Amino acid sequence: MLRIWAKVYRDERISAQTTYESGEKFSYADFFRYLTEICGALDIPTPVLLKTHLFNFAKFRHVVFRPRDFMESVDFEKLVLENLL
Numbered sequence: 001m002l003r004i005w006a007k008v009y010r011d012e013r014i015s016a017q018t019t020y021e022s023g024e025k026f027s028y029a030d031f032f033r034y035l036t037e038i039c040g041a042l043d044i045p046t047p048v049l050l051k052t053h054l055f056n057f058a059k060f061r062h063v064v065f066r067p068r069d070f071m072e073s074v075d076f077e078k079l080v081l082e083n084l085l
Helices: 028-042 053-058
Strands: 002-008 013-022 062-065 078-083
Touching: 002 028, 013 028, 028 053, 028 078, 053 062
Parallel strands: none
Antiparallel strands: 002 013, 002 078, 062 078
C-alpha cells in the first residue's frame, strides 16, 4: 500500500492538498510517475526530480520542492510530499 500526502504552501499556509493512494508496493523507480500524477491532481507543473530529492524522501520520509525546482514559474512557496505509512 502506498500513500503520499502532497501539500502546496502559499503564504506559509496549506493552499491545496491531495493524498495519492495506490495498492501497489512503493518503488523509487516509479517515483517520477507518482510525482507527475500528484502534480496533475493539484493542477501544478511537475518539478525536476533530482537524486537529492529521492534521498530526502528515503531518509526523512518527506521531500520539499521549492520554486527553483520547477522549469515554469510557480506562485507558491513550496510543494511538500510526505510518505504516510
